[in-house]
Amino acid sequence: MILINSQNPLTETEKSKLSLLEKIFKAPQEAFDLYLRDSLLGRKELLRLHYALWILAPISKISGNVIKIILDWLFSDEVEFTLFSGVFTSFLLYPLILIVVSQLDVVRVFYKKVDRVKGENYPPADVLTVAFLPFSASAVFWILPSPLNLGLIGVSFLYSLYLCFVGMKRVSGSESKETLLFFLVGIAYLLSISLAFTFVYNIIRTLLN
Numbered sequence: 001m002i003l004i005n006s007q008n009p010l011t012e013t014e015k016s017k018l019s020l021l022e023k024i025f026k027a028p029q030e031a032f033d034l035y036l037r038d039s040l041l042g043r044k045e046l047l048r049l050h051y052a053l054w055i056l057a058p059i060s061k062i063s064g065n066v067i068k069i070i071l072d073w074l075f076s077d078e079v080e081f082t083l084f085s086g087v088f089t090s091f092l093l094y095p096l097i098l099i100v101v102s103q104l105d106v107v108r109v110f111y112k113k114v115d116r117v118k119g120e121n122y123p124p125a126d127v128l129t130v131a132f133l134p135f136s137a138s139a140v141f142w143i144l145p146s147p148l149n150l151g152l153i154g155v156s157f158l159y160s161l162y163l164c165f166v167g168m169k170r171v172s173g174s175e176s177k178e179t180l181l182f183f184l185v186g187i188a189y190l191l192s193i194s195l196a197f198t199f200v201y202n203i204i205r206t207l208l209n
Helices: 012-026 028-037 043-054 056-075 087-110 127-131 133-143 148-172 176-208
Strands: none
Touching (some): 012 028, 012 043, 012 133, 028 127, 028 148, 043 056, 043 087, 043 127, 043 133, 056 087, 056 133, 087 133, 127 133, 127 148, 148 176
16 A cells, blocks of 8 residues: 555554555454454544545546657657646545545534533544545546546446445444435535635635725
C-alpha cells in the first residue's frame, strides 16, 4: 500500500489499517466489528487511511494522462499534452465527499435522544466514514479513460452507500426503514447548512455592492 515503507516491517497500526481495508471489501460486517474492537483504529488512523487512498487519485490521473499521450503519439495525428488535465478535480472530489459523510456521521450519533438515566448510550461513531473507504479506494480508477473511470467511481459510491446500511444495522441494529429516515434527516440538515451559508453570502455580497 502506498505511503507504507516496504523496507521496514509494518507496525501493528499499519497492519490493522490494511486488515480493515481488506475486510471492507471481503467481509464488510467484520470490518465494522474490527474498527470498533481494535484500539489501534481510532478516528485519527481512519482519516489517515482515507488520506493515503486519496493520494492515489492525482497519481492515477497523471499516469492515465501519460498513457493517453503515448497512445495519441503512436496512433493519432494530433497529440494533446494534457499531463495535468483533471488532476485537481480528481483530488478535490474525495475530501469534499468525506466532509459531507463526516457531518452525516455526527448527525447519526446525535439525531436520536439518549436517556443516560436508563443506561442508554450514543451509537458508535465513524460508521459512515468506515463505509466510505471503498469510495476513497476508487481513486485508482482515475488511471482509466473517461467515462469508464467515472462509471467505476460511481459504482464505488453506490457500494459505500450500501455499506452505510450494513454498518448501521451491524453496530446499531438499525433496519432499512430507520436508515432511510436517518438519511432524510441528514439531507435536511445538510440543506439547512447550505441555505444558511447562501443566506449569509447573499447578505455580504449585497453589503459589498
